[in-house]
Amino acid sequence: MKITSFNPLIVTNNVEEVVSVFEALGFVKKHNPTGTSAIGHEYVAYRMTDANGFHVDVATSTAPRERDLTTIRMNVDDFDEAYEFLTARGFSNAQSGTVTDTGSAKACILYSPSGFSINLIQHIKDHN
Amino acid sequence: MERGITTVKITTFNPQIITNHLAEVVGLFEALGFEKRHTPSGTGASGNAYTDCRMKDANGFYVDVAATSAAIPRDITSIRMNVDDFDAAYQLLTDHGFKPSNGTSATETDTSKGLLMVSPSGFGIVLVKHIRKEN
Numbered sequence: 001m002k003i004t005s006f007n008p009l010i011v012t013n014n015v016e017e018v019v020s021v022f023e024a025l026g027f028v029k030k031h032n033p034t035g036t037s038a039i040g041h042e043y044v045a046y047r048m049t050d051a052n053g054f055h056v057d058v059a060t061s062t063a064p065r066e067r068d069l070t071t072i073r074m075n076v077d078d079f080d081e082a083y084e085f086l087t088a089r090g091f092s093n094a095q096s097g098t099v100t101d102t103g104s105a106k107a108c109i110l111y112s113p114s115g116f117s118i119n120l121i122q123h124i125k126d127h128n
Numbered sequence: 129m130e131r132g133i134t135t136v137k138i139t140t141f142n143p144q145i146i147t148n149h150l151a152e153v154v155g156l157f158e159a160l161g162f163e164k165r166h167t168p169s170g171t172g173a174s175g176n177a178y179t180d181c182r183m184k185d186a187n188g189f190y191v192d193v194a195a196t197s198a199a200i201p202r203d204i205t206s207i208r209m210n211v212d213d214f215d216a217a218y219q220l221l222t223d224h225g226f227k228p229s230n231g232t233s234a235t236e237t238d239t240s241k242g243l244l245m246v247s248p249s250g251f252g253i254v255l256v257k258h259i260r261k262e263n
Contacts, residue, residue, distance in 0.1 A: 003160065006189035008143050008207045014249040021224045021247065025138065025217075054141035056207070067250030070205045072143045072191070089156060112156070114149040115202030 001082050005075035007055040009119050012068040015060035019046055022058065026050045035102050071109060071117040079106045079122035086110050086118065136217045140210035142190040144254050146244075147203040150195035154181050157193065161185045168239075174198070174232040192254075206244060206252035214241050214257035221245050221253065 012018050019029070027048035034044045045059040057073050076082040079099075087093070091110040094117065099108045107121040147153050154164070162183040169179040177197040184190050192208045211217040214234070222245075228234075229244040229252065242256040 003185060003187060003189060006143075006185070006187075006191070007141075008205075010251045012249055012251070017224075018247070018249065018251070021221075024220055024224065025136070050138060050141070052138060052141075054138060056141070068247065070143075070207065070251045072205065085159070089159070112153070112203065114147055114152060116145045116147070116153070116205045 001085065002077045003074060004077060005055070005073060005121070007057065007073050009057040009059060009071050009073035010068050011059050011061065011065065011071065013060060013065050014068070015044065015046070015058055018058045018068070019048070022048050022056055027054075027056060035100075069117070071119050073119050073121065075121045075123065077122065079120065082120055082122075083108075083110070086120065091118070135213075136220065137212040138209060139212060140190070140208060140256070142192065142208050144192040144194060144206050144208035145203050146194045146196055146200065146206065148195065148200055149203070150179060150181065150193060153193045153203070154183070157183050157191055162189075162191060168237075170235070170237055172196075172232070172235045173243075174230060204252065206254050208254045208256065210256045210258065212257070214255065217255055217257075218243070218245075221247075221255065224248075226253070 010018055027050045030047045030049050032046055036042050041061040041063045043059055043061040048056050090113040094109040094111055099106055105123050109117050109119050111117045145153055162185045165182045165184050167181045171177050178194055180192055180194040182192050225248040226245040229246050234241050234243040240258050244252055244254050246252045
């Protein structure tokens with residue numbers, strides 16, 4: 001299993017304000033996927049990059065949220081292997097065991113026993 | 129309040145996990161292919177002892193895993209952000225409503241200055257500047 005992206009991801013209901021902080025720090029928006037999660041929440045994500053090649057993702061969803069969630073965006077080349085790896089070490093699926101599958105990507109958030117989380121993603125290259 | 133684009137240069141930007149379970153979290157990232165690079169330790173401005181394990185994988189990705197003697201019910205995930213100008217970055221973040229975590233001041237050692245700052249909506253940035261020794 002190869003890790004292909006590994007950077008902070010902030011899930012927020014205040015996306016414009018959070019994006020503006022990173023724009024002020026020199027990050028620019030690169031792309032902007034939208035969709036619906038496996039548990040029915042619509043989401044909007046902004047992938048941002050700075051001049052030194054650092055990345056941050058800022059995502060918002062229709063799920064109510066009192067405080068921002070900071071997690072680790074980890075893209076891998078084999079979602080199923082990474083999912084098995086993490087759940088075998090006690091990670092639990094925050095989406096009631098479901099995986100969001102958009103056709104172009106598989107994703108879910110997994111929580112460690114001590115409380116940090118990883119947003120596990122695999123991009124599907126040959127989607128229609 | 130002026131909130132323009134900064135001239136601060138970011139030199140490090142990666143996830144940082146603050147935990148009471150250092151060995152367990154480090155063990156997980158070792159299993160994912162990360163290796164320990166260095167492990168500074170000390171006492172923060174709040175009086176809590178800390179150990180910060182910096183880890184890197186073969187693709188150049190970094191994660192910091194920091195143990196604290198403060199009891200925390202759940203791990204805290206934040207952004208480790210090293211900059212070349214601590215004061216300018218501090219000003220930029222405070223202009224956006226960030227506040228030092230728990231009201232603490234920056235932790236200063238012979239080699240670095242660091243402070244966890246929290247945004248109005250709740251995400252955190254560990255702001256760090258390394259200090260070069262003249263001698």
